[in-house]
Amino acid sequence: MTEGSKFATAWRTHTCGELRKEHVGSEVQMTGAMDKELEDNFFLLRDSHGITQVLLGEGGLDAASKQFDETAIDENNPQLDSILPPPESIVTIKGTVKERAEPDAENPSGEIYVEADDFEILSPANKPLLFDFRSKDLQKYDRIRFRYLYLRSQGMHEAMHFRTKLLRELRRSLVGQDFQEQETPLLANRWTPEAEHPFLAVRDPERIFALPGRRPIHGPLLATCGFDRTFEVQRRFCRKPKYEPMEQPEYSVLDIMQAYIDEDDVVQLIDELFVDVFEKVLDIKLDGEDAAKGAEEGEAKDDGEAKGDEDGEAKEGDAPAKEAGDAKGDADAKDEAKEGDAKGDADAKGKPKEGDAEEEEEPYVPRVLKLMTWEEFSEAGGKGEAKGDAEADEKGPELKHKLILVTRLPYFSFNEESKDWKVTGDPFARPIETELDDDPHQLHAYAFRLYLDGLQVGSACLRNHDMSVQRQLFETLGYDQDTVDANYNALIDVFKFGTPPHGCITLGLDRLAAVLLGRESIDEVIPMPKQDDGTDPLTRSPWPIDRGVARNLLGV
Numbered sequence: 001m002t003e004g005s006k007f008a009t010a011w012r013t014h015t016c017g018e019l020r021k022e023h024v025g026s027e028v029q030m031t032g033a034m035d036k037e038l039e040d041n042f043f044l045l046r047d048s049h050g051i052t053q054v055l056l057g058e059g060g061l062d063a064a065s066k067q068f069d070e071t072a073i074d075e076n077n078p079q080l081d082s083i084l085p086p087p088e089s090i091v092t093i094k095g096t097v098k099e100r101a102e103p104d105a106e107n108p109s110g111e112i113y114v115e116a117d118d119f120e121i122l123s124p125a126n127k128p129l130l131f132d133f134r135s136k137d138l139q140k141y142d143r144i145r146f147r148y149l150y151l152r153s154q155g156m157h158e159a160m161h162f163r164t165k166l167l168r169e170l171r172r173s174l175v176g177q178d179f180q181e182q183e184t185p186l187l188a189n190r191w192t193p194e195a196e197h198p199f200l201a202v203r204d205p206e207r208i209f210a211l212p213g214r215r216p217i218h219g220p221l222l223a224t225c226g227f228d229r230t231f232e233v234q235r236r237f238c239r240k241p242k243y244e245p246m247e248q249p250e251y252s253v254l255d256i257m258q259a260y261i262d263e264d265d266v267v268q269l270i271d272e273l274f275v276d277v278f279e280k281v282l283d284i285k286l287d288g289e290d291a292a293k294g295a296e297e298g299e300a301k302d303d304g305e306a307k308g309d310e311d312g313e314a315k316e317g318d319a320p321a322k323e324a325g326d327a328k329g330d331a332d333a334k335d336e337a338k339e340g341d342a343k344g345d346a347d348a349k350g351k352p353k354e355g356d357a358e359e360e361e362e363p364y365v366p367r368v369l370k371l372m373t374w375e376e377f378s379e380a381g382g383k384g385e386a387k388g389d390a391e392a393d394e395k396g397p398e399l400k401h402k403l404i405l406v407t408r409l410p411y412f413s414f415n416e417e418s419k420d421w422k423v424t425g426d427p428f429a430r431p432i433e434t435e436l437d438d439d440p441h442q443l444h445a446y447a448f449r450l451y452l453d454g455l456q457v458g459s460a461c462l463r464n465h466d467m468s469v470q471r472q473l474f475e476t477l478g479y480d481q482d483t484v485d486a487n488y489n490a491l492i493d494v495f496k497f498g499t500p501p502h503g504c505i506t507l508g509l510d511r512l513a514a515v516l517l518g519r520e521s522i523d524e525v526i527p528m529p530k531q532d533d534g535t536d537p538l539t540r541s542p543w544p545i546d547r548g549v550a551r552n553l554l555g556v
Contacts, residue, residue: 007049011092017050021111023097028114030054031092031122033152037084042113045093048157052109053100054093056084059117067121088125088152094118144529145537151527159525163513166281167233170254170507173276177269179229179256184218186211186235190487197239199249205554211237214506216428219257220463221494223502228259233509242532245521246455249534252509252526259502263446264364266460266503267405270450271366273507274403278368282516284399286367369405374444377406401516404451408432411443411473421477426504428470428491429461436469440476450507452515458507465499467492 007015011031019028032047041056056064061083068083085091095116104110131142133149143150150156171181187201189212199211213236222230234255243249258269278284372380411431413424421441429445436443450458464470470492474484484492510522523529530536545553 015049016045016047016052017109019052019097019109019112019114021099024099024112026097027095028097029092029094030114031090034085034087034089034091034125036087037082043084045091045114050109051107053104053113054095055098055113055115056119057095057115057117060093060095060115060119063119067119085121086125086127087129089121090123092120092122140523141531141537143523144531147528147538155524159513159517159519160527162281162517163509163525166277166513166516167254167509169276169280170273171231172280173273174231174256177229177272179231179258180227182218182222182227182230182232184215184232184234188218189215190490199237199239202553213238214426215255216426217491217494219255219504220428220491220499220502223257223259224494224497224499228500228502229257231256239534243530243534245523246511246514248510248522248526249530251522254507254509256505256507257502258505259500261501261503262462263407266446266448266462266505267366267369267371267407268364270405270448270458270460270505271364271369274368277516278399278401282400366405368399369403372404372406374406374409377404402451402453406449406451407447408444409447409449411445411447412441412476414441423477425459426461426463427473427477427488428464430464430466431469431473436472440472443473446503452512455511455515456508457511457515458505460503460505462501462503465495465501467495 005014005018007018011029013028014023014030016030016032030045030047030052032045035044035046035051037043038053041061043054043056045052045054064083067085093114093116095114095118097112098115100111100113129149130146131138131149133146133153138150175181187209189210198213201209201211203209212234215234215236219230219232232255234253235250236253237250238247239249240247256269258265261269275286279286410424411429412421414420415422425445425447429447431443431445446462448460449456450460464473471484474488479487510526513525514520514522517525519525528536528538535542
């Protein structure tokens with residue numbers, strides 16, 4: 001037998017996707033699923049890596065005929081007049097690689113076939129398939145209820161490979177910047193007023209955990225203990241009556257925490273992460289000045305059309321819009337900072353920096369991000385081109401995807417249903433210092449939203465490390481001391497022993513993968529999704545709790 005590949009195991013020397021013309025004459029063993037039966041004893045063998053055409057030689061035919069005689073009496077086996085087992089049966093073959101007279105250009109292994117001298121059925125599929133899992137017309141219920149079939153489709157395998165590559169490169173980028181990967185517990189969270197409709201995990205009748213929609217304590221805790229660059233792939237939960245295509249009851253995020261950072265550092269970290277995504281995942285080369293075409297040269301043009309979603313519309317109580325920054329992409333600078341660096345300072349914080357302008361550090365110019373203030377984003381109506389930048393320099397690379405980072409979100413927004421003020425994002429986001437003495441309801445925060453092709457895929461903020469300011473903000477929300485202590489005391493306790501300035505960035509991994517692959521739903525990029533109503537027909541859950549368990553656990 002020829003030397004095998006890096007995927008070789010006791011069951012195979014090669015996968016179904018790696019044999020090529022140079023392997024002609026080699027003896028191989030392959031194991032996979034019966035994909036399709038063709039004419040004249042030809043069939044297709046499939047595994048996660050691809051498809052190979054197989055011809056049953058004389059030895060293979062004898063082996064298949066013997067096994068057919070032994071299994072044909074199975075009434076559930078729809079073999080009819082074929083000696084081959086039903087589709088999706090797991091088989092192993094041994095044979096010789098041969099060149100195809102008419103290559104299949106659409107298949108990477110299309111120049112060869114394997115003539116099998118040995119054939120063995122390892123696990124027959126005794127039931128006929130309920131439907132063609134390759135069909136694009138499958139209803140969502142069938143795709144979820146029969147996930148053990150739908151996951152076999154090529155599209156799902158491509159999505160899982162892409163998702164793995166995306167997460168691998170994000171991890172590699174962060175580790176290369178000296179971030180440490182951490183793990184924090186799920187069952188260590190309390191319900192807080194801004195967390196609507198949480199999932200609850202019952203410990204006993206009088207004690208519950210709130211499965212996290214976000215994790216407000218653990219990242220800052222690590223930052224206060226000197227772990228100033230950490231990240232975690234987290235599982236999060238969201239309970240809603242109905243879920244949209246880009247929503248699920250449970251989902252995955254990449255949560256990043258960094259100490260001693262400011263606005264410009266947040267912009268730079270997000271931008272550099274996506275530079276790596278564009279180059280390493282999407283194979284888009286970003287070299288030299290041309291790489292900044294979407295964020296630098298594109299800013300000089302009057303596109304002004306950030307496409308967002310309903311989450312990006314202006315809310316009552318927003319501050320009036322402010323002028324855009326300069327042509328370098330300084331959408332975040334305010335009027336009073338214009339006397340500073342003429343190149344446009346994405347880090348401007350509403351007041352001139354100390355020292356002379358010529359002594360200031362050069363501001364970071366994003367390569368793939370476009371910066372917009374909340375007011376500019378709202379004025380544009382959250383609408384614009386979904387992909388690419390039609391006005392970009394033709395010399396620059398085709399980015400294909402539009403990344404917009406909306407900066408300085410309002411700290412408060414008015415809730416029309418409850419007729420009161422709510423926190424727009426993170427209640428511990430740091431407010432703009434120069435606005436603290438003005439109307440508190442007009443405050444803006446060092447908070448960000450990231451949009452990819454019009455869909456929000458991430459958020460970020462600088463966290464408040466001044467507890468006296470934080471208490472002012474809670475008072476504006478109408479929280480008395482007892483309410484604050486009851487809901488936030490654990491985090492406030494962490495901050496009592498020295499809190500470094502820090503910030504967090506959260507990227508939705510499911511949404512990122514879906515948008516980059518052009519999928520209309522995150523169902524198509526996660527292995528085990530749930531229905532629109534949050535139920536799971538595959539495992540038939542949730543289910544009624546046993547009365548005995550309810551009595552013991554809940555006292556009812």
